[in-house]
Amino acid sequence: MSPQRDRDRDAFRAGVRRLFKLPLFTRAAARADADAELDAFLAERIDRLVLSGLTPADARAEALRRLGSPEGDARLVLRRSAQRRQRHQWLRQAAADLREDLRIAVRRFAHSPAFTATALLTLAFGIGANTAIFSAVHGLLLAPLAFPNGNRIVMPMQENDRYRGDSRFERRNMAGALIEAWQQRTHTVEDIAAASEDMFSLDADGTIDTLTSAVVTVNFLPMLGVEPLVGRGFSPGDVVRHGPPNVAVISEALWRQSYAGRSDIVGRTVTLDGRPLAIIGVAPAGLNIPLSHKTPPDMWVPGALTDAVDGGTGSLDISPSVFALLRPGVSVDVASRELESIAAGVPHAAGLGGRLRVMRAQDFVNAGETRALEVLFAAVGALLLTACATVANLLLARAWTRQREFAIRGALGAGRRRLARQVLTESMSLALAGGLLGIGVAGLTLRVIVALRPPGLDRLADVHIEPAVLLWTLVVSVLTGLSFGCAPAFFAGLHPVGDVLRREMRGGSAGVISRRVRSTLVVLQIAASLALLVASGLLVRSFAALQRMPLGFEPRGLLYADVLIAGTREQRGTIRDEIIRHLQSLRDVTGVSIGVMPGKGWLGGGVEAEIDPEGHTADVPALGTIMMSPGYLRVARIPLLAGRLPDSTSFSSLGPAGWSSEVLVNRALARRLWPAGRAIGAHLREKPFPGRPPAPWSTVVGVTSDTRIPGESGDVAAYQVYTIDRLVSEVPFVVRTTMSGDDAAPIVKRAITAVDPHIFARPILSGDTYLRDGLAPTRFAMSLLTAFGVVALALAAIGLSGVIAYSVSQRTREIGIRLALGADPSRVVRHVVSGGLGLVALGIALGAAAALAATRALSSMLYGVGAADPPTFVAIALLVGAIALVASYVPARRALRIDPAETLRAD
C-alpha cells in the first residue's frame, strides 16, 4: 500500500471518529490527525501568502521555508509527538474512568450493606480456604525443598533384584564403589553426596530427648547450597573412620528449642547415644533432607562414604540415600542415562543388580502422603465455585433491579462498553476486597489445618502464607471477579432501552434469561456441595470403619521400646534379661516380651516355601519378620489360630544365619502359600541372597491372626513370619500395661534406662499413639472436607432461597390473582416450592455424577467403603434435598402474605 493511500485511510478513519466526537483511540488515528494538522497549516499559510501577492508556487516555497525543516522530517516529528500525546491522554482518561467507576462502586456498596457483607464474606471464605490450601500445596508439593539448590537435587536409586517386579520395595541401597565411580566420571552431575538416617537419644545438658539424625558425607551441605547459620560446616578432617563421629551440625529448630538460640552454641557438647559430640554449626531452617523420615533431621554428623553392600566399614552403612546435584541445564533424563552407562562399567554395581532410576528429590518428597492435599485442593476449588455462583447470583439479582438505571444511562449516551465496564469494576473491586479479607481467613484456616494435621504432614507446621501464595490469591481473586462479574456485565448491555422501560410500564414478569442463569448457578451450587459432602461422607464412613477395623491385636496399653545395649555379647544378654525382669516388676505392667509393635514389623526379604509334599516351592517377594520371645503373642494379644508356639530353644540349633527352626506365620501368608490349609508342618526359609548359601528350612508350627494398624501401609504387615529372637545388641521390647500408652511411656523409659547407664532407649512408642496417628489422615481430610461441604451447602441454600424469593416477587400479581380467585394457599406454596425442587433434583443428579467421577481419586484414602458407596450417596442426596426444601419453603411462605387487593391495585 502506498504511503498516500495509507494516509488517506488514516485520515478517513480520523474523520469518522471526529464526526462522532470519539476520542482518538489509536496510534494510527493520532498519526492521521498530525498529518491533517500539518497539511491544514501549510494550506492556510499558502493561502495567506497568495493573498499577500505571491504566486502560488512562490507561496508554497515560502511556506516550506518557514517550516524550518524538510517537510518529511517535520511530519515525522509531529506524528511522534501526536502519538505520545494520544497515549498520554488515553492513560489519563482510563485512570479517570477507573476512579469514577470505583467511586460509583463504593457508593453503591455502601448503599446496600447487607448485600455487600454477604458477598464479601462469601468471597472471603471461598478465596481464603483456597489460599490456605494453596499455601499447603505450595509449601509441601510445589516448593518442598526450600534451600538454594533444591530444584537441582536428584536421587539415583537402584531397584533391588530381590524385589524385582514389586516396585513397592525398591531400595535406595547403593554400592559405595558405584558412587565413587560416578564421582570420578560424571559430566552431568556437579557433585554427589550420600546420607543415611537414624534416630538417637540425645542428652543435651541433662535432658534426654530423641531426635532424628543423619550421617552425611562432608560435601553434603555445600552441595545443597546450604551455609550454616552459625559456626561452620563439615571438613574432611571431621570424619572419623571406623568409629563414631565426634562433631555435629544441629538444625535451626533444635537450636531454638533446646538451646534458646544461644550464640555461644558452637563448641558445646551433646551426648548422642552416650557418645560426646561437639556442635560445630547450626543449619538454617528448611533443610529437610535426607527424606526418609517424615520429620526433618535435627542433627547431621559427618561420615565416610563406605560400601553399603559389603556390610560397611564405617558409619554410612545403613541404607544410604544418594543425592546428586545436576549441572545447571542438565535434565534428569540425560543425567539418568549417563549415570546408568557409568554404572554398567562398575562390576560391583552389576552384582547388586536392578535397574537404575534417577528421581528428582522433590518428587521423592511428594511421593508421600500428599493425596489428602490433592483432594483438599480439589475441594477448595469446588468451594470457590459455589462462592462464585453465590456472588454471581446476588449480583444478577441486583443487575435486574438496576436494569432501569442502565437503560436510562444507556439512553443518555453511555455506551454498552462503558456500562459493562462499570459492572466489571464493581465485581472486581468486590473480588479484590474479598481476596484481601480472604488472606485473613486463610491465616485462620491455616492455623486450623496445622492443628489438625496428620503426623505424615508434619511439615505443614512450617507452611506460611508466602509471597507466591499471595500472588495466587491475587490471581484467584481476579479470576473470581471476572467469572462472577461477566454475567451481570453481559446483562447490563443486553437489553435495549425501549424494551426495559416498556416492560416496566407493563409490570409483567420479566427476566427469563436472567432467571435461567440464576437457576443454572443454583444447580451448580447444589451439585458442587453435594459432591463435597459425598466425599466427606465417604471419609466419615472410612473413619468409622477404621475405628472398627479388626486389628488382630490390642494396641491400647501396648508400648514398644527399641533399646540399644552396649558391651560384649554375654554382657548384653545379661542386661537384656535384667531389663525384662525390671519391667515385669513394675506395678502397672502385666507382660513384657521381645518383639516389635504388631502391624509394624521389619520389612525383610522374600520367603521361599515348600508348598506340597512333592517338594514344589513358591515364593513371596517381601514380608514382615517379627523377632519375638515366646511370650510375644500373649503380651500383644495376638490370637494363635492353630498349632502351637515355637519352642524357645528352636533357634539355637540353627547357628548365626536364618530363622529359628520353628516359626509362626500369619493367616494371610498361610493362605497365600498353602491355600489348602496345610500350613502347619510345612517348611519355609528366607529367600536366598544372590551368591550366598541358602538358609536352612524352618518348620511352621502355628498360625496367628493377621495384625494391622490403621493408616499403616499394609505392605509390612500383610505377610508375617514370627521367629524366635536372638538379637542382643538392638532389642525391641513390647510391654503390656494397664495404663494408657501415653501415661506409661515415661515410666517404662525410666525403668529401662535405670537398669544400666549404657542403655539407650529409642523413643517409646505406644499403640495408642499408633492408633491415633493411623486415624489422623482420614480425620484430617474428613474434618476439612466436611467443613467445606457444609459451607458450600449453606451457600447453595442461600442461593436457592434467593431464587425462590425472586420468583415469588416476580409472580406477586399472579399469586395475588390466584388467591383472589380462591386458590388454596398451601397449594400456592407447593406450586412455588415445586419450581425450586426441579432445580434441586437436577443439582443432585449432576452432583452425584460429579461425585462418582471425583471420589475415585479418593479411593486410596477410603477404608471399608467403596468410592461409589450407595448408602453415602443416598444419605447425602436426602440431606441436600431436605436442606433445599427448607431453603425454598421459607421464601415461598411469603406468597401467603400477599394481599390480593394490594397487588391488583399496585399498577
Add this chain to the structure above:
Amino acid sequence: MALLKGTLDVLVLKTLSWGPMHGVEITTWLESRSDGKIDVTDAALLQALHRLEERELIAAEWAITDHGRRARYYRLTSAGRARLRAESTALIDHVKTLTAILTARSAET
C-alpha cells in the same frame, strides 16, 4: 532573534490568552507583536503546541477557519492559564534582574 530556551511555551500560552487560534494565527500574532523580531520555525511551533497539549495546558479542536478551511484550533485550559501567570511573572522578574545587571554602569565610565 533566537528565543531564550523555554520561552516559546510561555509566549504561545500568552498568545492563546487572547482567545482560541490555529497554528498560523498564533505564529502571525507572535510575529506582528514582535515586529517580526521573533523568528520561530513553523515546525517548532507545531511541536510546542503538541507538547503543551500533552501537558493539558492547552486543548485542541478541529474547526473551520474564516477562509473556509479546516484547522486545529487551540485554546488555553485553566491549568494553562495558571501556568501562564506563574511563568510570565517569573520570566519578567528574570528579565528585570538581567536588565539591571547588564545596564549597570561600571565605576570608571
